Amino acid sequence: MKVKLIKGKVWKFGDNVDTDIISPSIYMDSPEELREHAFEAIKPEFAGEVKSGDIIVGGRNFGCGSSRESAPEVIKALGVGAVVAESFGRIFFRNAIAIGLPIITCPRVSEVFEEGDELEIDLKGAKVRNISKGKEIQSEPLYHDVLDIILKGGIISLLKGMQKNE
Amino acid sequence: MGMTLAEKILARKSGKQEVRPGDYLTADIDLAMAHESFAGAYLNLASAGIQKVWDPDRVVVVLDHYVPAPTERSAGIHQIVRSAVEQLGIKHFYDEGRGICHQILPEEGHVCPGDLIVGADSHTTTYGAFGAAGTGIGMSEMAYVLATGKLWFRVPSSIRFQLNGMLPRRVMSKDIILHIAGKYRAEVAQYRSVEFSGPTAGSLSVDGRMTMSNMALELGAKFGFFEPDEKTIAYLETRVKGPIDPIRADADVSYEEVYEVDVSGLEPQIALPWTVDNVKPVSEVGEVAVNQAVIGSCTNGRAEDLEVSAEILRNKKIHPRTRLLVFPASRAIYQEALRKGWLEALSEAGASICPPGCGVCFGAHMGLLAAGESCVASINRNFRGRMGSNDARVYLGSPATVAASAIEGKIADPRGY
Known part of the structure; x- marks a missing residue:
């Protein structure tokens, strides 16, 4: 299967960006309010300025903390095309896959990208390129069944497909 | 070479003789737990056109996050959950006031050593205190589990914290896990399974072990185990129906890391x-x-x-x-x-x-x-x-x-x- 390259402008975050920062509890029960307040404690301008197709680059342990699916969900709802980080909180990683948000673990990504750089991801080949600086990082590929969940648009789409085939 | 607790349980639940860290597999789920997150899981299930769960007796729902309802919106979420559990025939439903999910599940006998338990809550690692493989997932994956009773896993590598020494007076298991977090940092168990062992682990009460398994998640862990012993059995035997399997890691296991932690003289x-x-x-x-x-x-x-x-x-x-x-x-x-x-x-x-x-x-x-x-x-x-x-x-x-x-x-x- 041919997998489209994902391309976008980088928003850069540091280490240990937790799920309470991404999806503050007090707005969690309203997706509309949550969209206005995502990342507010550390980057208040993000929610207002992020453009469709932009890409988040995180440091270590991105999305650590809670199992709230609203964390990857609000990132997707703001139009972010993918999340790349040096490492992830494991439930955030699974949840991103489960809702079909492209996600990839990539060593040294914080060193190689500055805010505003143009980034390109080959999800199948696990390659992350800095187009602005002409650099490429090879990462560990996602397991084929896991990649398949992302490409199908998430685990609920997978479930719908299984229903049809029965 | 023997298997760790994580490997043993994931092998059993996926019908394999042996599994190794890094393997991907699909496992049968023994128990699925959700709190208010059940509303989202149910709506996801309904959006896929599914009206029943794979096994209503293997699902536990506890309302604990927004109780008593602080807003009209959360009252509405509770209303969805109450009607969904009735519609789906889920008998193990604990309405508001009964307690926090991670306390209710063991207290009411839903946790058994060797079980694979998923919860739509990150602190599902708590059940590791009883030798159960408990881990957190989100509500979309929960919907998938409710429909199929299965989920994909990557077999984690395992690390061990060997706990030695006697805790000073007024110093608690919470202080041990905070000390571990401070010394080895929040990523020490990222994508890994933790086993707490050693004489101090055995000396901790069931309550004290639950605190540490609970916070294993804050180290990034997928599971946070204590091996079941006579204290575990004493706690479970009046609560669990059926036999209790005292599962243990094999003796010839090689852990990715072993950390020695001496708790004698530990400060709060x-x-x-x-x-x-x-x-x-x-x-x-x-x-x-x-x-x-x-x-x-x-x-x-x-x-x-x-x-x-x-x-x-x-x-x-x-x-x-x-x-x-x-x-x-x-x-x-x-x-x-x-x-x-x-x-x-x-x-x-x-x-x-x-x-x-x-x-x-x-x-x-x-x-x-x-x-x-x-x-x-x-x-x-x-x-x-x-x-x-x-x-x-x-x-x-x-x-x-x-x-x-x-x-x-x-x-x-x-x-x-």
């Missing part, structure tokens, strides 16, 4: 804002005035925690600048604390005794903080903005430390009480 530990691994011994924290002190949560709201808090606060008064909130983790614990006079001692000291629930810990309701305020709490996270204002500060400590701090109105060492 404090995690400072805004990460769980920003830890110092209480003597190095300095003068930190606290406006609020919280005893409770899925980490530290159990009998042992309320007992030590009551011992420290009996015949004392809390400091005038400090508000003390106490949340027993379940109704059964609340009643035990009532019978044993712990709640009376806490109330006499000036505490507000609140209903069982999680709301305060993640800033939903019942004790949010204003800008500039500080709180010392026996909970599991001190992330920025988690308990109200982005400019409030939360410090984590044991229930003993919280109780002593409430008396002094500042972060205090419980060893003097």
Whole structure:
């Protein structure tokens, strides 16, 4: 299967960006309010300025903390095309896959990208390129069944497909 | 080569003789747990056109995060959950007031050693205290589990914390796990399975083990195990129907890392804002005035925690600048604390005794903080903005430390009480 390259402008975050920062509890029960307040404690301008197709680059342990699916969900709802980080909180990683948000673990990504750089991801080949600086990082590929969940648009789409085939 | 607890359980549940770290597999789920998150999982299920769950007897639903409902919106979520459990024939439903999910599941006999349990809550690692592989997932994956009874896993590598030495008086298992977080940092168990072992692990009560398995998640862990022993069996045998499998890791297992932790002489530990691994011994924290002190949560709201808090606060008064909130983790614990006079001692000291629930810990309701305020709490996270204002500060400590701090109105060492 041919997998489209994902391309976008980088928003850069540091280490240990937790799920309470991404999806503050007090707005969690309203997706509309949550969209206005995502990342507010550390980057208040993000929610207002992020453009469709932009890409988040995180440091270590991105999305650590809670199992709230609203964390990857609000990132997707703001139009972010993918999340790349040096490492992830494991439930955030699974949840991103489960809702079909492209996600990839990539060593040294914080060193190689500055805010505003143009980034390109080959999800199948696990390659992350800095187009602005002409650099490429090879990462560990996602397991084929896991990649398949992302490409199908998430685990609920997978479930719908299984229903049809029965 | 033998297998670790994580490998053994994932092999059994996927019908394989042997599995190794890095393997991907699909496993049969023994039990699925959700709280208010069940509403989202149910709506996802319905959107896929599915009207039934794979096995209603293997699903447990507990309302604990927004109880009693603080807003009309959360009341509406509760309404969806109540009607969904009825429609789907889920009998193991614990409505608001029964307690926090991670207390209710073992208390009501839903957790067995060797089980694979998924919960739509990150602290599902708590069940590792009983030798069960418990781990957190989101509500879309929960919908998938509800439909199929299966889920994909990557077999984690395993690390072991060998705990040696005797804990000093008023130093608790919470202090051990905070010490580990501070020393080895919040990523030491990222994508890994943790096994706590050694003589100190055996000497801890079931309550104390649950605190550590609960917070294994804050080290990034997928599972946080203690091997079942006679204490586990004593706790479970009156609650669990059917035989109890005393599962153990094989003797010839090689762990990715083994960390030796000596707890003798350990000081009470404090995690400072805004990460769980920003830890110092209480003597190095300095003068930190606290406006609020919280005893409770899925980490530290159990009998042992309320007992030590009551011992420290009996015949004392809390400091005038400090508000003390106490949340027993379940109704059964609340009643035990009532019978044993712990709640009376806490109330006499000036505490507000609140209903069982999680709301305060993640800033939903019942004790949010204003800008500039500080709180010392026996909970599991001190992330920025988690308990109200982005400019409030939360410090984590044991229930003993919280109780002593409430008396002094500042972060205090419980060893003097």
